[in-house]
Amino acid sequence: MSPLSILIMGQSPEENRKLIAALRDLEQNRFTISEVCCIDDGLKKIKEIAFDLIFIDMSAIGRFGLDHLENVTAG
Numbered sequence: 001m002s003p004l005s006i007l008i009m010g011q012s013p014e015e016n017r018k019l020i021a022a023l024r025d026l027e028q029n030r031f032t033i034s035e036v037c038c039i040d041d042g043l044k045k046i047k048e049i050a051f052d053l054i055f056i057d058m059s060a061i062g063r064f065g066l067d068h069l070e071n072v073t074a075g
Contacts, residue, residue, distance in 0.1 A: 001030065003032045004032070004052040004053055005031075005032045005034075005049060006031050006053045007033075007035070007036070007045055007046065007049070007051045007055070008020065008034070008035040008054075009035075009041075009055065009056045009057060010037060010057045011057045012037060013035075020035065034049065034051075039056070042056070
């Protein structure tokens with residue numbers, strides 16, 4: 001089974017590292033993790049990679065609120 005491809009779009013590198021550490025602590029650590037600190041960078045990544053799972057901090061720098069979730073799903 002190939003690893004899940006995960007994108008973390010958090011507000012800060014510190015917050016991203018906390019989530020990455022929690023994911024890596026899981027018993028079956030089968031993830032490929034990418035991270036960005038703003039939604040705009042995340043949208044660029046989504047065009048490059050087909051992620052299986054995306055964690056979004058809805059207050060991440062660059063875009064705000066659920067209105068921009070459509071941009072992620074349409075990406």
